[in-house]
Each structure stands twice: as structure tokens, then as C-alpha cells.
Amino acid sequence: MATLEVEGLAKNFGGVQAVRGVSFAVRPGEMLALIGPNGAGKSTCFNMLNGQLRPDAGRVRLLGRDITGLAPRKVWRLGVGRTFQITATFGSMTVLENVQMALLSHHRRLGGLWTPVRRLDRADAEALLARLGMAAQAERPCGILAYGDLKRVELAIALANDPKLLLMDEPTAGMAPQERVALMALTAGIARERGIAVLFTEHDMDVVFTHADRMLVLDRGTLIAEGAPAEVRANPRVREVYLGGSH
Template sequence: MTALLQVAGLSKAFGGVRAVDGVGFSLAPGEMLALIGPNGAGKSTTFNMVGGQLAPDSGSVRLAGQEIADLPPRAVWRLGVGRTFQIAETFASLSVVENVQMALLSADRRIFRFWRPAAAHRLPDALALLERVGMRAQAARPCSELAYGDVKRVELAMALAHAPRLLLMDEPTAGMAPAERLALMALTREIARERRMGVLFTEHSMDVVFGQADRVLVLVRGQLLAEGTPEAIQQDARVQAAYLGSGKLRQHAKERAHA
């Protein structure tokens, strides 16, 4: 299968510290790829280089064959790379549907055309996106009144507004209850399959990683330690020793086997 995202030889240093050192991987359309590792492993640096927030010192980031490593975040977004954040970014004073309409205005490059009533902009499309993420019934509510799990669903709808080919999710389930986080990522997986949208996500919750990822990348000290299916990563002795701890991995494997 042709790769949607191809990363090769990606490196970044801060002062004398090599935060990322020669990392490479690929991501296929419709695939869920988890990027994990201990604190300081280089996850955030890698993630931000893919999204354009950081320029690499060396290496290549190609989206559908086009080099994007030297582009600013806005240009990367225009090429079809969406993003959600560890702390959900919505407009608390606006209604749920208005938040999605603001994202659609931005996607249509009409965010500064204040003479056109924003409330009328692509309302059916905004409601359709909310329907897909299970938030249609709450379209008129202010985001400030929502439970945090529902805010995350609104953020997902906003990220989908410009129909990204690649979605970057930075700790998408942080602060969520176990049932909420599994539901959110199961929904993301469904949408990724439907849209042939690749998803690269960082995550600390191993139930999410092993339950929803197609493949897992493990970074340690800026280098790629292991890559494979969730099952292979759980059994990898290097990963057990360097990151998760053999007891934790084996316990999770038992829980999945009896689920």
C-alpha cells in the first residue's frame, strides 16, 4: 500500500542535546499509528516536526509524496494535515455548532469576512459533522456547559472540518475517564477507516494504544527502539525493559486476552 506519510532520517537538537536522532517511519491511509515512549523520549519533538511547528535539523517529511518539512504550520494544514491538542481548543462562549462553523469558515478561507453572517455559514455541513461525532443533539449548547469528553468530540468535529488526509492527535484522551477515552478513539478509528485518513497520535494510556492502534512506534532517547503491531510491542523485551515494565505489559496482555 502506498504510504500517506513518509518520515526519514528526522533529527533535531537543542543545544548539545539530540532530542530526535534519525527517526523514520511511514503511515498508510486509514491507519492508526501510535507514538509512545517515556518522558524525554522525543515524542513531542517528532510530532511537532511532522506538523510543521518545528523545523528539523535534517531529514524528510513527505505527505503523499510532497516534502513538507520546510513548510510553516499553516501551509501544512492547507495541504490536509489536521490536529487536535492535549488540552482541547474550543471557543467556550460559542455554541457547539458555532465552533464547527468557525472551523468551516477557516477551511473556506473566509474567517475574516465579517460582513457575511457566520451563523448561516454551511450550517448543514456543521450539523453533519456533529452528527458523525455524536454531538448533534447538543448543537445549540455553549461549549462551556459540556462535559470534557463531549468537548473532545467537538474538537474532533472541528479538526475534520477541512477534510484532512492526516490527523495528528497530541495526547487525545488526557484528562478523560477510561470509558470516555476508549469511546473517543474507537470513534476516531471508525472515521479514519471511512475517510481513508491516516492518524498519528501520542498517548500515555496503554489501553488506548493497545486497543486502537494498528501499529505502535516506541521512541527512547530520541531514537526508534521498536515498531510493530500492539501484540508484538507488548511482547518486545526491549520495550518492557526500557519503557513500560514487563509486569505492566504482561498484565495488560492478560486483560486483553480475557476481555
């Protein structure tokens, strides 16, 4: 069974059709890239999947369950994690505390008790930070971290929810080239290890073609291509509207 199934998704803003009948699926452990020029409808599509926008038409299913139009907190509780183009962490709290908060919230979702301190949450947070190469930063406040490190913290927070689906909005934006490669390699490894379906948007085509198992291409709200990276790279329409001659 696909983790995420999207069928006929559509959204209008006044007379503008931002997303037009988009359908696709993401399988467990798969890295699926959603790309396209600015204004193609990528963010609108993401926001409908996450519950921030209600579709005008279409259906969104998570592991066979219809989640169309559910509020973001309800979507999160069902096992959907998300990272954002601009990182969102508690700047005055340490890296470890940020991840512990996410773990505590996750355990409440599973019916556990909220307690001031849980050794399990601390151990789990430390293990997750070590997996992401952030163990040495655990006691530092997020407000003083370099941007690349903040991206890793945000990923740790999303993974603390033990997601079945991970939505990543431009996960390497603002990062140095080497940091981009390292972050996406980590994400791909964890996704395959845990069977997490990953849908990500990204403007860095080197990142996309290196790490995506499949790609979707949007143009003016319409899905114009879908397939393996080599197929998308060779697609004449995709080259015309987005890739040009550089890829």
C-alpha cells in the first residue's frame, strides 16, 4: 500500500487555478521530489497535504485513510512530519530540549502521560541527535546555531514524531553545497531504514537528481511529467519550462 495517495487535487484563488487535478502516490521508503518553476503550485500542494489549506476538489489519503481537509495538528497526530523552508525552532531552548519537546508531544499522541522529565525521551533525543551528527551541539541554544545545524535540528524534530510521511519544503535552502549533500544523504538513509515516505520540494537540481527516486514536475498548477530522474531529465517539455539546457 502507498503511504500517501493524492487524487485529483485542485485549489483556486479567485480566478487563478493554483493546482489543477494533481494525482500521485508515495511509497514507504521512497524519496519523491516535487519540482517546478516559481508559481507552479508546489507550496499550495504541500499546504493542502498538510491541512493548512482545504482543497476545492480531490482527495488525500494516508495509509488508506482519508485525511482531506483535516487540521494540521490532526494530520501530524496521524504520523505526518514536516520541515519548512525557513526553520522553526525554539531559539532560547537547547537543541536537546527542542527534540525532547517533540518526543514528549509524540508520546502524548500515543496516549502516554506528560511528565516534567522522562529519561526515555532524553535518551531517545540524544540517540536521534547522534544519528544526525548533532550530539556535540546538544546543549547549545538553537538561537546561536549555524543555519545548516538548524536544518538538522528541524529534521530531528520532525523525525521525533515517528512519521510515516515526511514533507520537506526546500530542505537545503540557505545551506552550503556540502551541507546539502550530507543532509539529504542522511534523510534518504533514514527514510529507507524506517520505511518513511518522503515528499520534498527543492530548487537545487543537483540535490534532486542525486537523491530522488522519482520526480513530479508542476507547471502552472498542472502535473506535466512524472518518472525516474533520467526520464524527467530527458522530457522535452520539462527542459523547456524549467530545466533549460543546464541539466
